[in-house]
Amino acid sequence: MSDAQSHRIGSSAVSLSSLNKGGWENLIAVLCKDHTACDDAQSQISFSASEEEVAEKDHNLRFVALLAPRPHWMHYAVARFVVVAGPLSNWTPEQRLALEAYARQGGALVLLENECTDAGFLAPSRAGATTDPVLVGQGSLYRTASLSSKELGGLFSGKSWKSINARPYVPWGSQVDSFRRVAAISFDFPRLRWLLI
Numbered sequence: 001m002s003d004a005q006s007h008r009i010g011s012s013a014v015s016l017s018s019l020n021k022g023g024w025e026n027l028i029a030v031l032c033k034d035h036t037a038c039d040d041a042q043s044q045i046s047f048s049a050s051e052e053e054v055a056e057k058d059h060n061l062r063f064v065a066l067l068a069p070r071p072h073w074m075h076y077a078v079a080r081f082v083v084v085a086g087p088l089s090n091w092t093p094e095q096r097l098a099l100e101a102y103a104r105q106g107g108a109l110v111l112l113e114n115e116c117t118d119a120g121f122l123a124p125s126r127a128g129a130t131t132d133p134v135l136v137g138q139g140s141l142y143r144t145a146s147l148s149s150k151e152l153g154g155l156f157s158g159k160s161w162k163s164i165n166a167r168p169y170v171p172w173g174s175q176v177d178s179f180r181r182v183a184a185i186s187f188d189f190p191r192l193r194w195l196l197i
Helices: 035-047 051-060 093-104 151-155 158-166 172-183 192-196
Strands: 027-032 062-066 081-085 108-112 134-136 139-144
Touching (some): 035 051, 081 093, 093 139, 108 151, 151 158
Parallel strands (some): 027 062
Antiparallel strands (some): 134 139
């Protein structure tokens, strides 16, 4: 920051090194109604495993608490998982569609049935009682009963965590790039040397 005579009067800097540790490919977004629910969900995901898994998750996973839903699916695109630990009943149709589109575009969505309080959201994919992931478009839907049941921690530990973690993460930018390679038209014009030959 400088004054009118171009004399430096101060500066400010923010270190982003903590965001690079582990990378965006391990970001977990938690949608919740308050910080208590977000903290509980993060705690279950982080600490419900063996000591080795806890250390691995502490090193690799990053969390972001979202107290309000987003209007477009691209807002969720950087998250490897989106955990819904809050009610969907007061969401707008655009916000509900954004979350559904995130899953259909290849995202991993985790619904806590008791907290989301909306049986109509993704109802065909939620039919029946199953603990296995359900395909929703190109993505996956994981369901747990509630925060108090501690099933969320079980989903992110042991064999379940190994199978979820083994799921390949495809960054959204690379999907766009591969589409561009397939769909884009390129023109190769002959060079003068080729014409002369």
